[in-house]
Every structure is written in C-alpha cells, then in structure tokens.
Amino acid sequence: MSGSANGNGNANGNGTVPAQRPGNLPAELTSFVGRRDELTRVKRLLSEARLVTLTGVGGVGKTRLALRVAQQAQRAFPDGTWLVELAALDDPGLLAQSVRTALALPPQAALAETLRDRRLLLVLDNCEHLQDACAVLAEAVLRACPGVRVLATSRHRLGAHGEHTFAVPPLALPDREALLAARAAAAVPGFAVNPRNAADMTALCTRLDGLPLALELAAVRLRSLSPGELVARLDDRFQLLDTGSSAALPRQQTLRALVDWSFGLCTPAEQALWTRLSVFAGECDLEAVQEVCADEDAVPRERVLAVLAALIDKSVLSCEHRGAGAGARARYRMLETVRRYGQERLAATGGADALRGRHRDHYRGLAERAVRHWFSPSQGEWLERLRLEHPNLRAALEFCVLRPGDAAAGLRMAADLGTYWEGSGTVAEGRRWLDRLLARAPEEDRAGGLAVAGWLAVIQNDPTAAEAALAEAGRLARDLGDARVLAQVALFRGMAAMSVGDLRLSAELYEEALARHRELGDPYAVAMSLFRLALVASTAGDSESAVARSEECRALCEAHGELWARAYAQWVLGVEKWRGGDAAAASALAGESLLANHRIGDRLGVALGLELLAWIAATGAQPDRAASLFGAAHALWQATGSPLAGFGLLAECHETWSAAACGALGERAYLRGFQGGTALSPEQAVGFALRVDRSAAPGREPGAGGARLTRRETEVAAMVARGLTNKEIAASLVIAQRTAESHVENILAKLGFTSRAQIASWATQRQLASAPGESAV
Template identity: 50%
Template sequence: MTAVTASISTRRQALRLPAEVTSFVGRRHEVAEVRRLLCASRAVTLTGVGGVGKTRLALRVAADLSRDFRGGVWFVELAGVENPDLIAQVVVESLEIRDQSASPPMDVLLQHLRDRQALVILDNCEHLVQECAVLAETLLRASSGLRILSTSREPLGFVGEQTLSVPPLELPGSDRLPAESLARFDAVRLFTERARAVLPTFEVTADNRDVVTRICRRLDGLPLAIELAAVRLRALSVQQLLDRLDDRFRLLTAGSRAVLPRQRTLRALIDWSHSLCSEQERLMWARVSVFAGGLDLDAAEAVCAGDGITREEVLDLVCGLVDKSILLREEHGSRVRYRLLEIIRQYGLERLAEHGEVETFQRRHRDYYRELAAQARRQLFGPAQVAWFARLRLEHANLHTALEHCFAHREEAEAGLTMAADLLYHWITGLSLGEGRRWLERGLAACPRPDEPRARALWAAGWLAVIQADLPSARAMLRESRAIGERLGLDSVLAYVALYDGMVAMFDGDTERAIACYEEALDRHRATGDPVGTVLALIRLSLAYSFRGDSESAIAVGDECLAVADAHGEGWHKAYMMMALGVDVWRQGDLPRATELETQSLRFNRMVDDSLGAGVNLEVLAWIAAAEGRHERAARLLGALDTVWETLGAPLSGYGHLAHYHDECVRLTRKALGPEAFDAAFEQGCRLSDDEALAYALQEEEQGGGSLPGNGSAAGERAPAATGPAGRAAPGAQAPLTRREMEVARLVAQGLTSKEIAAGLVISQRTVDSHIEHILAKLGFHSRSQIAVWVGEQADTADSLEGGGRPGRGKQGGGP
C-alpha cells in the first residue's frame, strides 16, 4: 500500500510551535527582514552566537506567517539529537506524521511534504550542519510548496540558502539618555520586563538609568544573558549586580582569543550563575542535564537523589533552579514539567563529566524510564489509561534516550528489547508506529536467543507489521514467535500469536480461518487471565462474526467485551468495541442505535487524538447517513474521509475487509445526488478542518445552532473577527471580545499580572486566567504581549508588509 502516513490533524492549518512563556521584546526590523527573505527564498538560516535569540525570532516569524501555510507550521527541535542518522525520524515525529509504513523516515517525509505548502523550522542545527544541509536540500527539491527556516551558529551551506546573522538587542549609545527614552532600546526593555517579573515595582529611573545601561552593555545585549542576570535582582540591587558582573568578567581576560567576546561573556555569565548556586543546586543542575526534552518531579527524585542529595531535598533544589532560571517551568494538563535551555543543559553535562558521573546518571535515567515503560504496560488496562498515553507522549524524548543507552551497551540490549515491547501501545497510539517497529527489530537483531522476551517482541513487532500491511514480515515474525512459545510452553505468547494470525487471515479474505484463530486466542487469554488480550480478541471476533453475517454472535461477544472494559474502567478498547458493534447494528438497520454507538466511540477517539479510530467512526456515520437518505451529509463525510485515508496510507487502514461498504456508500450516494451535487458536497467535506469534520460528524454544529463549517467562501477558516497580515485582529474590525474581556485585555496591555488584575477587578485569579485564555483563543494569539500590541496598535498595519511583504497566497488561498 502507499507509504504516506500522517496524523488526522495535519489536514487543518496546523500551528505546532512551543508556547511563548515570556513576552517577546523588540526585533521588529529582524522580523520584517526574515519575512522578506522567506518571500524571496525557500530556505533561510538564522545564525548567531548562542543565547542571541535565534529560536525566539524564528518562532515569532512563524507565528506571524502561520496563515500563509495551509500545510502547517512545524517546529523541529534538534538540540538533543546526537545520532545524525535519526534526524529524519525526529522530523517525522515533530510533523506528527502517523508512521504506518515500513518505509525509511526520509521517504515518509518526501511523500508527506510533496504537495504541501508548509513551513518547517529546524532549530539548533549547529552540531549537525552537514546532515541538516542534506536534509533541507533534499526536502526542498521534492516539494515546491515547502519553506525551511533554520537556526544555527553557522550557515548550513547548501545551494539556495539565505542567511541572516541575528545581532544582539539594540543598546543605548549614550549613558545620559533620559530614563523614558531608554524604553525604545530593546535590550533595556527586555531587562526591565524580566526585572519586573521578580520585582513588580522595578522601574528605570533617573537614579538607576546609567547602571541599567551599563548592565545591558556588559551583557552585550544578549537576551539569554540579560534574562539570567535580571533574575538576580531578587537578591541584589542593580548596582550590586553591575559590580558582580564587572568582577566576574575581568576573570575572562585569559580566555581563548579564538572565541568571540560575546561567547566568552555568555560562558562567564553561566559560570557565574553556577557559582551562585549552592553546592547541592550545582549537583542537581548537573544531574538533571541527562534528561532530554524535560522532566517532572517524580523523575528528578528518582534519578537525581542520592550521593549528596536526599529525596526530600529534591523539591527545594528544583524550586531553587527554577528561581534562578536554570530550569523552566511548564504546565502540561495537571502535571508540571521542567526544561533546561540547551546551552544550560550542555553546561550541566560538562560539569557532570568533570565529576566522572555521566555514565552513572545516564544509567539511572535509563533504569527509571525502563521501569516507567513497564509500569505503563501494567496499568494499560484501567482508568489511568488515557493519562498514561499522554504521559508517555511527553516523555518520548527521554524514552528514546533510554533506549539508545540500552542498545549502546551489548549487555543491556535485552533490557532495551523488553522496554521497546512494553511501549507497544505508545508506538500505536502516539506518532511513532514505524519507530517502534525499528526499535523492536534493532533489539531482535541484538538478542537472538529464543526466549520469552524475544517471543513477546516478535508478536509485538508482528502486530505493527500487520497494521502497516507488511504481511510477509508479519507472517515470518509470528511464525517464529509461535515456535518459541510452543517450545517453552508460553500460553500468553501463543494467545497473542493466534490473535494476530487471525488479523492476517482477515487481510487474506479467509474469514473462517480468522474466526478460528480469534476463538483460539480468546480461549487462551481467558485461561491466562489477560483482560487486554481478551478484549482485543473479542473486538476482532465480533467484527469477523458480523462480516460472516452472524449478528447474534457478533453482538454477544461485543456485549461481553463491553462488560470486561467497564469492569476495569477502561476506555480505549471500549471505544473500538462500540465502533465494531455500530457496524453490525447498522447492517441490521437499527440506525439510531448505530449512530449512538459510533458517536460515543468517536468522542473518545477525538479526546485521545486517535486518527485511525476516528476515521472508522466517520466511515460508519457516512454509511448511516446514506441509509437514512441524508445523502448530502454522507457525501460531506466521505469528502472528509478522503483526506483521512490518504494521509493514513490506505482506506480503512487495518480494517480493509470493510472497504466494500465504503465503495457501496460512494456509489449509492453519487447516484442519489447526481454527479455534480455529489462532487460539490464531497469537496465541502474535503475542505473541513479536523475539528470541523469531527464536529460535523457529531452534529455539534446543529445542536449549537451554527452553520455547517465550510459552507462559506473560505471553508475551514474560523476567525471571530477580521484579521490583519500578522495574525492580529484587523484595524477597524469589531472586537470579538465581551466587555469584561476587553477590560482584562486593557489591563494586560498595561503590564499587570493576573494577580494584580484579579485584585483590581475583585475577581479570582483563576477567573482572570480563564478570561485571558478566551482572549487568546478568540484573537488567535499565543502570548500576553500580542494582546498588548492588539490593544495599543490596532491602527498599525504597515509593519506586516514593510519588510518586502509576506509570501503571497496562491490560488488555493494559502501558502507562498
């Protein structure tokens, strides 16, 4: 089948950028220049010293241009990639491509991006310059609608690349400027804003203006340096800060002359920040540097405690590092995570190496995530299931690092194989099906001994191969797994092999053999007391019975499956069982009940972003609509599905035996509407965004009294107010905010914190935060600073076009 894979969400105009947790200051000229370069060239690289703000500049430009790229704006973080061979795989993951094929990651990328108008940011390329150059040039040659914006300390050096050296922030040219005039210099503005974050009453006055100016100069206008220094105002006056900077910087005169002065001063500032930490905080800084992509408190306690740090001390040390801006605090739902800037992480790793402890803490890191994977597998079937899915996605980079460590040491290869198998549902429900199979096959190659871990890894890899429709590989792996299971008497292994043998049989069109396999699997899973295997077998057996025309048996095993799932508080398998029952109930003609089953299933699949499950739900809802005589609705759903199955690689991927129902629905709907009306409705469905397609399938827009998304002239766009070129609400457009929201927006523009706004309006801080979330959503913004600009500069539209104009839209309404 076609090797193209992608998430259901990539049909919409995706904006996958890290949220701005602090305000973006200045850079108006640089923003305009980068936009001008992107208009003239398809590849732009931002170069400059570490800490100068290349990434923030790239993110701001990308956010401003997001409406111009129908294929999405995507951020690829390469700082943690140490193996050049993994670059393409990291890009696949960052673009949220559902890797359902057995193709190499580069082939997947080329096929996915071929016809898309997209902007991809490759961040922190300096340690992979040659490999990034090859990747960028290859992708650009294959996709005429692609633009690539890179950040690196040096140019990538390929044909067509335009570079822009990002300078430090603008500094005052005189020490005696009036305090009010200093605000127009970006370096002073940044220092002031960050100082206010720790000292809300801080102001640049006639008394401190010269000291502030000298601090910004000493820091060479480097954003990272300014931010690290400003946090010290929690304990120091601005004069004390300047004095300590002077003392520390004078120690650098013996540094290498081959290194730029700004690099030396930045290193000095990090050294200085390190010296201000307590001995335990320094230890903690070094130890958390083994984490990739962030960590939570549980991980910090498990990996970093011991040898000088007690478990009880970890929380205080983490808080101390957050206060010192060494760790950045981020909220992900109900969990708080911490992240290190890469330059801070690399510094910590150097310190860890000086102590000779890199291997020790990498091993602790590996052991923690190996146990996390095992724990996730044990708790897979139950009320914590969805939370585990979300947690493993957040930990993907750390899981990757732990697996790399396992396979880098021959004696740990079996642990890596077991871990890869434990993560089976992570590979399936996440964005990494192909990666999961590659980890399993790497482990299988390193662990040839015919034992239970190999047998389990074989059937796990076999299932992934079945989903990818790589049946020859699936048969071979399942055959070997069965042989090991029979030799060692492993009933659990034999149960799963029978289950996946049944899936292969359904692919082959042998329904009777499939049913025999499923029944064998069900008997074995019941005997071993495995609820996961039991419900998997019941789901597939119900589908097979229904396909054979045995509705009574299909519903009986379906009801049993739902009872098992409910007894364990499980949702994901239950959603698939409701989908399967919906198919049979639809075949019997009970359309209201079929609709109820499919919509319940779809709501769950939407919650966990399961594109395959949601796609099958949409299929059945289209068939139901056709059976009800709602042919226009059926055609729209079929149009939405056309993109779903294109991105997943095949119609009803993994459920190909149902494809004839799809074909029959298309035939009957086209006949009922006529070719012209069918094509029009089908095209409307194709234009629906992801959220709109799911809302339409669930009939939410009808319940809410709204019109069908996509019926307007700009289908798929949902802007509450007219917007300007930079993504702001357009000048003169009626504000889409309520009176209270406008009141809060004005206070945000004045620089007040949520706490201060709450006190002034006599409402709770939570209410203020809720208002701000609504404001950001309505205006399409992602930071408080954008709200301030919108409030204060609604008449300012020139900025978006002064730098030579943004890339123009094509005939299809989007992209350069």
Template identity: 45%
Template sequence: MTTFVGRRRELAEARQLLARTRLLTLTGPGGVGKTRLALRLASESRRAFASGVCFVELAALEDETLLANTIAAALGVNDQSGQQPLVNLTRMLADQQMLLVLDNCEHLLRACALLTGKLLSAAPELRILATSRQALGTEGETVLAVPPLRHTRQTPDPGPGQSDAVRLFEERAAAVVPDFAVTDENRKAVDDICRRLDGIPLAIELAAVRMRVLSVSELLERLDDRFALLTTGSRAALPRQQTLRAAIDWSYGLCSPPEREAWTRLSVFSGGFDLEAAGHVVAGDDVGRGDVFDLVAGLVDKSVLARQRGAAPGTRYTALETLRQYGLERLERAGRTTAARTGHRDYFHLLSARAREEWFSPLQVKWHHRLADDLANLRTAFDFSLEQGDQDTALAIASNLGDYWMALNLREGNHWLDRALAATPGRLTGERIRALWVGAWMATLEGDTQTAVIRLDEARALAQRAGDREAAAHVDQVTGVVALYRGEAQRAGALLRSALREQQERDDAAAVCVTVFYLAQAAAWRGEADTHGWAEQCLALCDAHGALWSRSYALYLTAYRAWSRGERDRAEELLRESLRSQRVIEDHRCFALCAETLAWLAEAEGRHERSARLMAVAGAAWHRMGTSLRGLAHVAAFHDKCEARLRTALGERRYEEARLRGAGLSHGQAVDYALEEPATPSEDAARQAGATVLTPRETEVARLVGDGLSNREIAARLVISPRTVEAHVDHILHKLGFTSRTRIAAWVAAQRRASDG
C-alpha cells in the same frame, strides 16, 4: 544601534504590568533579550514619567555594597556630604516620578531586593523595571518571564508572515552580507537554524554574523558544535554577551554546586520531565530524593529550566536545547554521561512497564497522554539500550508501548520492534516472545500479514520451548487476527476461542477484552448474528474497568453491527459516542473507522458531499498512522462501493473538491466535522466556562491574581504557603488554557463585568 524585532505581545503585556505594579522584573535565560525589551519598554513609557527614565547597568558591578553608589552615579548625584549613599539616594528620589531601570541584577539579588524595597517605600511615585536571570524575590514584585522569539512560522508565505526569529536572522545577516534575504530556497534552512537555536536572540545574532563566511546550509550543518561556532559578537557588548558559551557560563556560575550537578544530569532528558523522573536521574550518593525539588526549583528560578504544560496533568520542566547541550557537554567532560543516561533508561523502562500494566483501567487516558508527553524520552531510552547492548530492555520498552503505537503511530512502533528484534535473533527470553507477538499484531494492523506470520511462527516456537502458556495464548489470539484479516473467518474463530479459554482461566481482563472484540468483529464481518454476545461482553468489560480508549472501539464495533443490520439511527448514535472520546484521547485508528462508517451512513442519506469529506478525513487519519484501510479487506470493499456511488452522484470535480476539503482538516477539526457539533470551545468560551472548571480555592486564588496580588501576598491572605499558591496558579493556567497571570487577571475582570451586567 540595531533595530528592535518582534516582541509585540511581550511589550503589550509588560506595558500593562508596569502600569499596575511598582516593581516589574523581566526574567529569562542569558541572551533571551531581557535588556533589549526593557530598553524598548522604557523608551515607549518615557512620557508617563515626569522625571524621566534612568538606566543603570549592573553587570560589571561585583561589590554589592557599591550598589547605591552605582545608581546614584547613574542619576548624576555627586554628594560630598559624607552621608550614606542610600540616604542621599532616597532623598533625591523622594518626590521624583521616575522609571528606574536596573539591568542584570542576577548576581546582586539580595542587595537589589533590599535596595528596591527601600527606594519604593521612600519614593511613592517611583517605579522600578529590573532585568535578571532570577526574580529578586522581594515583596510587591511582579515577574514577567521573557520567552525566546517565536521560531515557527505562522504562515507559509514570506514577508510579514515569517516568525520574529527568522526576521531577526534576516536583518542581522543582511547587516554583514547586504544582499542576503530569506527566499523560498533557503527559508527551511533558516527556520531550522532558528529552531535549533531555540529562538534565543543572542544565539541568532551570533549565527547571522557567521554568514560572512558560510552559506545558510553550511551554517546549519555546523550547529552541532554551536559553542565553538558562535563566538564572535559585538565588541561593544559585555564580555559575557560576546559568545554563546560565555553567556551560559555566566548562568552556570550563578548556580550552587548541587544545582550545577543537577543541570548537567537533567540534560539527558529529551523533551522535558516531571519531578518523579528528575528524582531517578539526579538523586544519588551526593543528592537525596528530598533535595531534588529544591534543586529543580532553584534552576527554574535561575531561568535554566522552565515550567511546561503537557497533555497529562501535573507540572513538567524543560530546558532550552542550547542550555541542554551545554549541560551535556559539561556532563561528558566530567565522565558521568553513562551513569546519568543509565538512570534515565531505567526510569523510562519502568514507566513503560507501568503503562502496560495499568493500561486497561481508568488510568488509560492518563497513560495515553503521559506516553505522548514522554515519547522523546522513551526514544532516547530505547536508543541507549541498543547502544549499550541491552536488547532485552529495548524489546521491553518497544513492546510495552504496543497499545500506544496502535492508536497513533504503527509505522514508528514497527520500526522500533524491527530494530530491537534484529539485535536479538533467536534468543529465548520473555521480552523477545512478547515483542514478537506484539509486533505481529501491529504488522497485521499495518496490512503486512506476511511479516506477522513470520513473527508468530518464531513466537510460537519460543513459547513452546519455554512452556509459557500465557504467551502461547497471545500467539493464538494474534494468529486469529491475522486469519480474520486474510478472510479466513472459521479458522480465526477457532484460534480466538482457544486463546479466550486460557485468558479467562488466568482472569486476564485486558486480553479477554481484545479477544472478544475480534470474535465480535469476525461475526460482524461474516454477517452472522452475535449469538454469544461478544460485542456486549466487550463493552461491559470496558465499562467495568473504566477503560475509555478501549470502550471507544467497543462502541465502534457495536455501531458497525447496527449499521450492518440497517439500524442507521442507532449506528450513528453509537459512532458519535465513540468519537466524543477523541476530544480527550487521540486515536487515529478508531477515528478512521468511525468516520468511514459515518461516511457510508451519509451516502445512504443522500448527503454526498459530507460523505466524500468524511471518507477523506478517514483516509488522512490512516495516513497519519502510517497505514491504510486496505489491510481491512471487508471495510475496503464497502469503501470502494461507496466511493463509486459518490463519484457518480457528485461528478469527478465536485467529488475531488469535497475530498480535498476533508483531507485538509486537522485531527481536531476532523473530529468536530464528523460529530457535526460545535467546534472545540474557543478561548473566549473557555473563559466563560472557567468558573465551572476551577475548584472553589482556585477561583479564590484567581480573583486575588486579578486584584494584582503576588503569590506571597495571596499566601498571606489565605494562610497557605507560596508553593501552594504557585500550584494553584499553575492549575488555573492549565484549565483555562492561558500562559500568564495577566490573562488570568483579564479573565477575572471579564467575569466580574459579566456578573455586574
């Protein structure tokens, strides 16, 4: 027998659930370790059952009418009375305090649901632990989804700090190559193997066996063809557990034909999807939009898909990469890959356009989070557009994300635009003109004004040929920004005012906001009074349109002006207000600007160590975005003066120590440090605050979950549908930051203890 690796968290949760419920079903995809976990749980729980534990393997049973006979045989019942097997079974179990383990129920769901219900009614001291790729769906059932093993190490140190997946690989590999060990040299490759195999124990064990003939690096290289590679399992295992393909073939066979088709089409998504996106890819001649929800729900029930929480509100779904690769292989074999990927590309093209159109609005935060959730899908859609020679769509997707790139990743955004522009040299299309001026703006922010000028020259020529006044105004606007960054303040002002007149005539509030921002910045950098009230106009526009992300920049600009006038308290107040938006919308650029200015304020107050740390966190933010403040000559000049004073005040050693402490902070930690406010609420604080975030109905559902009721029981109690209950539970998990019903129950118990106290 091989050793049991990891699963401490899952064992603890399963143990608690088994103490509270009489029917616990462990669900999950094939090879995830449901049987191994059930055996371990049964072994550890044996003393709690006076009549012991009985394990019944159902994988080989094909005739559901023989289910009772199979269980009776496992219990050693050999009745010759001629009575129905179920009658004998219930009589035998009636007074037994026993744990009955039913393994691999997924192909006998109806029979298992009926039988377990009858056995539990007849035997009050009986508890049943089932494993299945799909929940039994019977009354009183508690379901625990078994996740893959953790495959990201929690610490860079070897030994106890390595993930459960890596430990499993190491143990199984050492069983076939006795001198094998995870070392500093091979650790990253082993991590990558476990990550690419999704932490699925069966896949990891099959891979480890290949260490007989391959090195770790060779094994990693061959995982692109994982189904051909991972084919040699234990001869003692069930046939479907001897190869990775066989394990997934079994899951595929349990699906209905429409579910199989949905599985293959949904495999074109990268990094998850929501129901709207699924509808665009799955629906077609043979599948209606209205059927998509049921198909997705069926695949979730069968552990092919899993629900996923993203940054944006709403439920998302994802498949393990191994299951996704299986679906892609099936899709390719059926000759339908191009059609599915075309539907995927078209949807994300439309999504990017909607994001651009709705960006300057109260939806700004939602779109920021949604684009972050779907960045992998947008990459896939962009790449497919170029592969298919659809350069205009590639240009549109890349440029539609312009605001997102400017907030988070200028380097990647510029890379996309470079590729798309190179594929369409000289074409006169609206998509190319927009991509050119957006790309010029991004290049400027990255400090590359030379590339910006080249792109603007082409954009101006194309806009003139097309007679596109709106595009020409954008070209003037960005040319003004280039001039501003090059220190040509007078020329910048003239260009920006020219752009502003056209934008105001078109009532383009988003463009006007950007232009007045740069006009205010030009005045501030020249040290002039803002006689036109540009900064106030910018802030007022942001407030009028509810644009939180844009408002954070307007606040920064107003704070910069206050700092330049010596209004330190006012500047700090405005900077803090801007930074608080970072708790809900991550923007490395705005954060870096605010942290830099706070550093100047701290230095002026004699808080030298804090100033050095703030300059370091600002520098780290610039680095994460793929640029530096050197593109902002005016800001860089103040930075250099402040740094020189800090080095003198602290000395080189203390300055470097402070700088390193600041540079090592995560974005969230850096925001907390800059604000000098309590860190983001911990899980305990979130639990305490939960009662104020949940709606009255969600609070009611949470309390019933705490009472141990299933979704069906809660639905009956509240006279709502089980699907509605499921949605409420999902919202509760999202709001409280929990991952299971058990943790909701613990939170409810804590709330009750607090109120009793």
C-alpha cells in the same frame, strides 16, 4: 548619556525643536524585531505594578525588551526613564552609587529623599549577581517615592516585596526568522533568504531555541559558512558561535561565555542537577528527576524539589503544568542550548553512561507500569503520560540499541509499548524500534518482541512480515513454554487471517486467543479478543453473535472503568445498527466511539469512527457530508501509515459507499468535499462529524439539534442538572466513576457546551431534571 540619545532631537512639523525628554536610554544600533505581544503585556504589567522584573535565560533578550518598553513609556514619566547598567558591577556596596551616577545625582545625594517627588522609571539591568542588594534598594526607593517605578532584568526574580515577574520567552518562529534574516543581511552583503536556503534558515532558528543572542552570533558565522553548513555543525554550537561584538561584555561575546556565566551563578547542588538533567530529552517530571538524578551526596532525593525550584528561579529550567485532576503533573524543560551545555559538563565528569543507564531503567519501568494500569479508569492518563514522555522513551530505546548487552531489556520495553504505538498513531516508529532491537537480542528473549512486531505489521497491512514474525514468535513461545506469548500470537494471527478474508480461520484463532487469555486472567486481552470475535461475526453477517460479543466486551470494560476497548465494542454495535437500518442509533453509537477514541488520543479509532459515519451519511442521502467524512478519515489513515488499520475487509464498504457518494454528487463536487475533509485537523474532523464545530456548522447554537444524546447520556444530563457529582452519578447508576466522567464529556461535546452549568440549563429547559418519582412540571 544625554536625552538626545533617545532620538528625540528632530524638528517637529512646525519647524521647532521639541524639548528633550530627561533620561539616558541609549539609541538603538540595530532594528528591534518582533515582541509585539510581550511589549503589550509588560507595559500593561508596568501600569499595574511598581516593580516588574523581566526574567529569562541568558541571551533571550531581556535587556532589549526592557529598553524598548522604557522608550515607549517615556511620556508616562515626566522626570525621565533611566538605565542603570549593572553587568560590570561586582561589589553590591557600590549599587546605590551606580544608581546616582546613572541619574546624574551628586555622589552624596540620598536616593529616597532626592527621588521622593519625582515621577520616573528606573531600569535596573542585569541584576542576577546582585539579587539581594537590588531587592533592598528597590524596596527602599519604592516605599519612599510613590512616583517611581522600577523595571529590572535578571535571570531570576529579585524576591522583593510587591515584585511582579514576567518570564521573557524565546522569540516566536516568525520573529526568529525575521531577526536572523535581518542580521544576516547586515553581516553578509547581498545575503537574502531564498528557496534554496529557507529550510536551513528555519532549522537554525529552531535549533538555536529562538535565543536572539545565539541567532545574532549565527548571523556573523554566515560570513564564512552557508546556512546548511552551519546547521550541520550545531552539535558543537559553543565552539561554533564564538564571535560576537567586541563592544559587549566578555560574557556576552560568545554563547559559551554567556552560559558559563549562568552556570557560575549556581550553587554546587544546582550545577550538579543542571548537568544531570541534560540526560532527559524534551521534558521530565519530578518523579523522573528524583529517580534518575538524586544521589546521597550532591543532590539528595529530599532536596531535589528545592534545587529544581532554584533552577527555575534562575531561568535554567521552565515549568509547565500538564493534565488535570489527579493526573496533573509539573513538567520541567531545558532549552536545547542549556541542555547541550549540561551534556558537555556531564561528559567531562565521566558519569554520563551511568546516568543514561538510570534514565533507561526509569522509562523501562514506566512502560511496565503502563501495561499494568492499562485496563483501568486511568487508561487515558497513562496514554497521555506516555505521549508526553515520547522523546524520553526514544532516548531510552536508543541507549538499549547502542549499548552492548541491553537489547533484550530494550526489546521488552518496545513490546510493552505495543498498545501505545497503536493508540498514538506511531505504528511505523514502533516497528522500527522492534526491528532494530530484534536484530541484537538473544534468541531466548525474542518471542514477545516478535509477536508485537507481527501485530504492528498486520496493522500496516504488511502480511509477509506479519506471517514471518508471528510464525517465529509461536515457535519460540512453544519451545519456552511461554503461555502469554502463545495467546498473543493466536490473537494477532487471527487479525492477519481476517485481513486477507479468511473468516473461518480468523474466528478459530480468536476463540483460541480468548480461551488462553481467560486462563491467564488478562482482562484487557480478553476484551480485545471479544471485540475481534464481534468484528469477524459482523463481517460474516452473523449479527446476533456480533452484538452478543460486543455487549460482553462492553460490560467487561465498564466493570473495570475502561474506555478504549469499550469504544471499539461500541463501533461494532454501531455497524450492526447501521446494517439493520437504524441510522439514528448507529450514528449515536459511532459518535460515542469516536468521542472516546478522540479523548484518549487513538487516531486509528478516530479514523474508524469517521469511516462508519461516512457510510451512514452515504446511505442516508447525505453524499456531501459523506465526502467530507471520507476525506477526514483518509487524512488520518495516511498520517498513521495504517490503511484501514488492518481491518482489510472494511475496504469493501469503503469502496462501495465512497463510490455511491461520488455518483450522487458528481466527481468534481465529491472531490471538493473530500479535499475539504482532508484539510480538517483531527479536532475539526471530530467536531464536524458530531456537528459541534461552529466552523463546520455555521449558525448552529450550542445545544440546538446536532448529534442526539443516548438514553444513558440523557439520564446523566438530568443528574447533572440535579447537582450530582460524577462520583454520585456513578454510585446511582452502578457504573465506574470514569464511565460517568466519559458520559459527561460526551454530552459536553455533542451539545457544544463547555460547562456542567450549560448541561444543567439545557436539561432543565427540557424538563429532564426531576428526580425519579417526581413530576417534571
């Protein structure tokens, strides 16, 4: 192919025809859509490295991106940009000859010698089936020819010395939509995206994983199906998307052929693990893969990591690191198209049901372990782990619903996840799972599930359902002699009584729950019973009892390094300080509670913190701030489907002080502030509440004013300035290391800092850093 194919043969502004650039890049037959960021990054990488390999799953657009990079880089290579197409080449012994042919060199020319003094770009396209030969050739040419650079495309890295890789991602959503719209308009005359089909077009883009080839095949199908009909049939995507360009290689003409090719490049062990991994929904970690997918034959447990690495190298899987410190984990993910293919293969082997059973057992065990570790310093890590595994938890619960005889196991799992449903703001979903499983579970296995279902109904302010569930749970627990469920029922009935204003009954039930949980030795339930007793005392105006119960709860939590129940105890203490007229102390306590709940991910706790800070603002002549905080809290109550999270009597404070703020501002100004608050993300809302969000507090410098540190936080800041680690701070203050970490994180957030060095500088400037007994000057 001559250089004219590059489209450079047009006359310039002076009427002359510019010299054609050497090379053989093909002209583009369709528009190039998106990829601006990828183009920039690959060109930068190519300027820094001499061998760059674009990797990615089949159909993701590696070739098209490589050709566009090569086209834009032509000026840097006076001896040309040259494409070597390898997709149809099966014999690695013919690789060098294919390169000579592409470069229009004589058959006997020695590549290294011929290219020694040239400055050119060699594009080796579709190298995956010739990996070793391509690596050897690239290394040999690059060592001998300093002016040559190689841009390769492959489903996995070549493994050559000096190779840099760039994983080509699926198209971003806007680019997906633009590509599908453009190809649909080309395939179907008169087609256009409009309000009637826009949602279905977006669904196509999302469910086809942003793979350009899949989107182009879908566009062709729009000749015979509407976007909605196409979406409805995507579960059978391999049968549906079977008509591509007849000019393409057979393996690039249909979606199935494309993935078949990738599957065929895998070893038997890799193929086995690919099919088994399809049982996971969303992501999974190494522990899950080993427990669910390993066997004694095809993929032994000790070989799982190596086979996973091979599938990552071949772009079947992607890997991301989530979390930090001891809680950091590698997470593996398949594109939905790749996963569907694996599911078809797994179904054909007849082993899908057994594998789904192993999947259910693993995630049921994970839920049980989370309960055992909940009241500990690793509480936040477990909540985050469950949040990451949410799609797999759903898949396991669905299997229990559908498989006869598994409802009891599923019900125990859904009940074990009760605290997760509350903390993650998915109370409505938790109730749905419990209701479905309760309808199928045997009578003798229902008590625990009914108790948790009643609790979640209280949170959602559904007293009728709560009363019925808790009454039945109590009856069954008494018949079975189940002390744990009886203790839970007492606690949850106390919540129900408080939500309707019966403070006497509520206090009696909380005292019963506290006694039962103490006898059972359940520290988390003891802490929650203490918090509830503090709350009912506060509501009844018994400040002394409220503070005493809260302090007892806080001490118990600190002894175990627990943060969540402690945050709720801090909240009650904040309410008491506010009622006692100490707005500054109340704000500090509310801020600590808010930060802890935000870091854990408890949206209900965050909403409570925002509510309290709104009341404080309203009584402190800050009605505009109060309006925004009320709006931010309202957005979270709505998002979680939990009106004041079962704290029914708090509605009185809400109504009183929101009305006061509205009266002070005027209805129009109040509504404007309220709506501004509802528009904030949870992160922005927390930042605004603590005055650490630059956008919410324009012009504020880090560390300047804003929420003040508590006495303990000031003490910790001084220790940070002296160079103490969190472990050393914990030992010095006789607190859990997790509590010390929480203090440091609170300081960072309150001061708007991002590092311990900033804390140290801040503390030193304020002469806080002297060790005890030393002069501060």
